[in-house]
Amino acid sequence: MGLLGEILLLPAAPVRGAGWVLRQVVAEAERQYYDPAAVQRELSSLAEQLDQGLIDEAEFDRREDELLDRLEVAQQRRAAAPGSGFAPPSNEGRTS
Template sequence: MGLLSEVLLLPLAPVRGAGWVVRQVVSEAERQYYDPSAIQRELGELAEQLDQGLIDETEFDRREDELLDRLEAAQQRRAAAPGGAPSRPYDNGRP
């Protein structure tokens, strides 16, 4: 049955391949979007923009809130992942 289904589904191979590529691109985009080091780097750049007067306090607060929400979501995703990473580096289970 496996060989027969493969032969019958052969015309759909390009579609299945394109679907795989799309899933890989989405996965990599999500990984980069939720990367804590990238978010922290963006927070630093945002603080620099405020210090240089390129943005005002209102814009800074709005964008900072967005980045902090994204950082929190990234931490929740890591905790929910199989074999989730510890919430603190070198966490050995002690309070």
């Protein structure tokens, strides 16, 4: 782009910076949401709630299915981008 382009885009720098920050926050939130250790902890907590009678079998099954889906997406991400820890799920159809 060059110096002239950078000078012309200088007024948009705060917007570009805010966009970068927003992308970083979203990436970190997704990383934490799909973290296999976090999903395992939630599954363990869910089993404890069922054992203590705090939830019924139907609620357990529904929430367990959601957590297992998250775990599957986490494994797909790891397979798609080894070492990076982040890759969008292939079924979301997002473009960058």
